[in-house]
Amino acid sequence: MASLFKEIPSMSTLLSAYASISTLSMLIRTIVNEMIPKRMRDFITTKFSDFFSSYFSSDFTFIIEDRWQAVNSETFRAIEVYLPTRIGPSTKSLLLGNNDSNNITAPPKPGLPVDAKVIDDFQGMRLEWILREKEAKKYYFRNRRFFELSCRKKDRERVIESYLPHISSTAESILSKRETLNLYTYDHDGSVWESTVFKHPASFETLALEPDLKESIVRDLDLFLQRKKYFQSVGRAWKRGYLLYGPPGTGKSTLVAAIANYLRFHIYDLQLQGVRNDSDLRRILTSTTNRSILLIEDIDCSTKSSRARSRSRIPNNDDSDDDDRDQSDDRLSFHPGVTLSGLLNFIDGLWSSCGDERVIIFTTNYKDKLDPALLRPGRMDVHIYMGHCTPAGFKKLVNTYLGIKDHLLFKCIEDLIQRIAITPAEVAQQLMKCEDPQVALESLMELINMKENQIEKNEAKRDEEVIKQEIVMLGKDVKLGDKHVEAEERLFT
Numbered sequence: 001m002a003s004l005f006k007e008i009p010s011m012s013t014l015l016s017a018y019a020s021i022s023t024l025s026m027l028i029r030t031i032v033n034e035m036i037p038k039r040m041r042d043f044i045t046t047k048f049s050d051f052f053s054s055y056f057s058s059d060f061t062f063i064i065e066d067r068w069q070a071v072n073s074e075t076f077r078a079i080e081v082y083l084p085t086r087i088g089p090s091t092k093s094l095l096l097g098n099n100d101s102n103n104i105t106a107p108p109k110p111g112l113p114v115d116a117k118v119i120d121d122f123q124g125m126r127l128e129w130i131l132r133e134k135e136a137k138k139y140y141f142r143n144r145r146f147f148e149l150s151c152r153k154k155d156r157e158r159v160i161e162s163y164l165p166h167i168s169s170t171a172e173s174i175l176s177k178r179e180t181l182n183l184y185t186y187d188h189d190g191s192v193w194e195s196t197v198f199k200h201p202a203s204f205e206t207l208a209l210e211p212d213l214k215e216s217i218v219r220d221l222d223l224f225l226q227r228k229k230y231f232q233s234v235g236r237a238w239k240r241g242y243l244l245y246g247p248p249g250t251g252k253s254t255l256v257a258a259i260a261n262y263l264r265f266h267i268y269d270l271q272l273q274g275v276r277n278d279s280d281l282r283r284i285l286t287s288t289t290n291r292s293i294l295l296i297e298d299i300d301c302s303t304k305s306s307r308a309r310s311r312s313r314i315p316n317n318d319d320s321d322d323d324d325r326d327q328s329d330d331r332l333s334f335h336p337g338v339t340l341s342g343l344l345n346f347i348d349g350l351w352s353s354c355g356d357e358r359v360i361i362f363t364t365n366y367k368d369k370l371d372p373a374l375l376r377p378g379r380m381d382v383h384i385y386m387g388h389c390t391p392a393g394f395k396k397l398v399n400t401y402l403g404i405k406d407h408l409l410f411k412c413i414e415d416l417i418q419r420i421a422i423t424p425a426e427v428a429q430q431l432m433k434c435e436d437p438q439v440a441l442e443s444l445m446e447l448i449n450m451k452e453n454q455i456e457k458n459e460a461k462r463d464e465e466v467i468k469q470e471i472v473m474l475g476k477d478v479k480l481g482d483k484h485v486e487a488e489e490r491l492f493t
């Protein structure tokens with residue numbers, strides 16, 4: 001026992017040892033501070049702490065950025081849709097907003113603010129989410145956002161195999177039942193798609209179209225939705241392209257709205273004229289989401305390639321021809337920077353495989369002005385002619401606007417409509433004038449009669465012009481004839 005006490009150092013020895021160690025450490029710290037620059041010291045400290053925390057920590061973090069390999073990340077989007085459904089007591093702040101400009105009283109929708117935390121439970125795993133944001137760098141147009149998902153290291157595999165697929169399928173079912181649709185327009189200054197709530201009452205029920213045509217469009221859309229596996233098996237992108245053509249006011253935009261409502265797809269409405277060049281176009285198009293419609297209206301007022309191509313095809317010596325061609329090319333050309341091939345590349349080139357469940361719709365009033373490359377078989381899958389009002393279309397419009405299925409004036413108006421071209425927009429305008437069917441239908445008849453009179457007048461005027469021209473030509477012939485006679489007389493005298 002006495003020997004044991006002998007081995008324990010005395011208090012004064014311990015204190016002096018402590019004093020020398022602390023003096024030594026101060027000395028080392030001073031030397032390190034003097035000799036190693038601060039940035040280097042910070043670097044070493046961070047590396048040390050990273051090493052020890054990762055070695056001893058039992059947590060693992062997944063990072064999910066909003067862009068993935070040059071396109072929008074669908075995983076990010078699915079999480080964005082899913083997480084607001086998992087907000088619980090651990091979430092300290094919440095984003096709320098209503099972008100329905102038609103309805104200020106619509107209940108606001110929740111979203112996650114940056115740095116807010118959401119705790120989720122899945123099959124016994126504890127999962128912690130935080131939305132982060134990093135500042136835009138020179139080559140980014142806006143701040144980049146990413147989710148941090150922390151879990152236990154041992155749950156890492158299960159997160160990938162079960163939890164993330166669960167998020168995607170939940171988001172998919174939320175999106176398929178989405179109540180509100182968005183209409184996106186591209187803001188070229190901010191380089192972002194801006195959305196507003198899309199509330200258009202158009203449906204296939206209210207659309208004045210020939211029943212057969214309507215049925216075939218609906219069948220085509222249904223088939224498109226059901227055929228994910230088929231598209232994969234034949235090696236094609238899951239896309240469908242529609243070209244809607246016909247005179248103004250025949251319902252092209254209304255059909256687009258009906259398609260969006262039917263499919264429950266958002267609409268991205270792109271004005272090609274504002275797009276700077278093909279790479280700008282590619283960036284704009286890759287930042288659209290799946291289950292959406294890309295709408296490009298008045299496509300005839302658009303590409304550059306036709307200009308270049310027609311120039312290279314037709315050798316030109318004549319100045320006047322050049323002027324004419326310039327004018328017609330201008331009608332066909334997109335904004336100087338966007339080429340038709342850039343657009344076609346996106347429709348069915350390599351870029352077409354970016355994204356799924358997309359519908360692309362072009363509209364034009366003048367199909368014959370379109371570049372043949374756009375009309376080639378397989379390019380736009382379905383060409384739909386939207387024509388003037390037919391008797392069936394008229395009845396549909398009357399039913400929609402006046403709520404009646406029959407009337408004494410129907411027969412007469414139907415006969416008129418078959419002779420005189422009138423657009424559904426013109427018919428709808430007359431029907432909206434009065435709730436009384438008799439008054440509204442009479443006003444429609446008046447309009448059609450006016451059109452008929454106008455057509456007759458125009459025809460009479462045209463006939464008159466033709467006759468006048470013939471008289472002038474005849475007069476010239478007479479004068480020429482006189483000159484001939486004079487010349488002959490001079491020859492023989």
Ligand SMILES: Nc1ncnc2c1ncn2[C@@H]1O[C@H](COP(=O)(O)OP(=O)(O)OP(=O)(O)O)[C@@H](O)[C@H]1O
Nearest residue numbers: 206207208247248249250251252253254424425428
């Ligand atoms: N086929 C139709 N069925 C129902 N309503 C129609 C139809 N066509 C036109 N209308 C009515 O006329 C209005 C104008 O039609 P819409 O804008 O769809 O025509 P459009 O063919 O797209 O014209 P534009 O070529 O000038 O863009 C719509 O608001 C709609 O009320």
